[in-house]
Amino acid sequence: VVKETKTPVIFRQVSTREEIGFLRAAKASGMDVGVEVNPQHLFLTKTDLVCQGPFASVYPPLRELEDTIELWGAVLDGTVDWIGTDHAPHALEEKESGHENIFNAPSGLPGLRTALPLLINAVNCGQIDLTRVVEALCSVPAKRFGFPKKGKIEVGADADLVLVDPN
Secondary structure: HHHOOOOOOOEEEOHHHHHHHHHHHHHOOOEEEEEEEEHHHHOOOOOHHHHHHHHHHHOOOOOOOOHHHHHHHHHHHHOOOOOOOOOOOOHHHHHOOOOOOOOOOOOOOOOOHHHHHHHHHHHOOOOOHHHHHHHHHHHHHHOOOOOOOOOOOOOOOOOOOOOOOOO
């Protein structure tokens, strides 16, 4: 239907290699597809759920290492358009309620305050370059969602700036 009607569509919180394969093919066929991933699916796997318990409980759930590797490849090759968060902070007591039964704890992570530091660390480790981080966090979503004064540094644009000391 998307291809026939030329309707733009957005896929949020993509977390599996199968989804990436489908979306890569959709984009290659000319469909107007926007793709978002969340930091937890780039930096955490099911193994972290075992170690962190309810503190790593998120939806969609954490996946296999192979999924994380494929998501990173899709961020780097542009299949993933932007990195967003589902910013879902919870009180310590709420998360701790899941130690006996993980389903008692609310899911979600405080992504707004962690996304940029995680990605800057990935830049420092050589996993991604800073230009791609700026695109994925700022310029691409601003353009996609129609905010012409956001996501860029130029005369007439809003001066929403973040200064980062990489050291």
